[in-house]
Amino acid sequence: MRRELAAAARDLAAYIKAQDENLAEAAPGSSVVKRVSRPSPAAPPVPTAAEPEVKPSAMTHKKPADMDALAEQVKACRKCGLGHARLNAVFGVGTYKAKVVFVGEGPGFQEDHKGEPFVGRSGQLLDKILETVLGLKRSEVYIANIVKCHPMKNPETPEAHGNDRPPTPEEISACRPYLDEQLRAIKPLCIVTLGSVATKVLLGTDKGISLVRGRAYDYPVELFGPGHPIKVIPTYHPAALLRNPNLKRDTWEDMKLLKSFLETSKIG
Ligand code: SF4
Secondary structure (H helix, E strand, C coil), X not given: CHHHHXXXXXXXXXXXXXXXXXXXXXXXXXXXXXXXXXXXXXXXXXXXXXXXXXXXXXXXXXXXXXXXXXXXXXXXXXXXXXXXXXXXXXXXXXXXXXXXXXXXXXXXXXXXXXXXXCCCHHHHHHHHHHHHHHCCCHHHCEEEECCCCCCECCCCCCCCCCCECCCCHHHHHHHHHHHHHHXXXXXXXXXXXXXXXXXXXXXXXXXXXXXXXXXXXXXXXXXCCCCCCCEEEEEXXXXXXXXXXXXXXXXXXXXXXXXXXXXXXXXX
């Protein structure tokens, strides 16, 4: 009997090792933290509440194995005209374990040159807000944009300053699936929308930021299925604070609301 049990244990160990090797081969560059549930050998994988089936209307491209694969898709993307003029696609930055994702409207001049969101003066101010109000570093949150390529007034002159413009509705709808896919992978508790464009897109409202900020909303898209809401806290874009320092007080209030939510996971 003891010998049979030992043989069964050896078989099980060999099976698990083979499954681990299969997973490693299927996920090259898997240094990224992935939330993958290992399927039972007896049954095909079934979507769980935490990893729901993706609604076809929300996705127009194949779901990638991980964020690295998605970043590669974005790098090669030419789904809208912005892809032809950009210097660099700006995917996102931060930890995939973030509880909060900050979303702006799109890359500007500095971001286009560096390939990273919020790296100019606005980015420095965002970093300062993160540290002083939330006690968080950039590496402890995730930062992305609605569109991943620089919307320019004149696409012929990507080296020119003052060439920024907001993304068009067509550009936004072409790029939106990438952001939803990032959110699905990260599964944040909260999204902070930075400025009117991101707020209007993610909340589906036509009201300006000054009318909607100051409270939290449920994200209108059920990315993880029923019972897994994401809160949305709208606030001003850091560039607006640079232009008008009087907006800092309201922004601080919004960040205190976020801090309280992150500490208690509740918004009262
Ligand atoms: S903005 Fe988005 S959809 Fe348009 S080319 Fe860039 S990555 Fe693709």
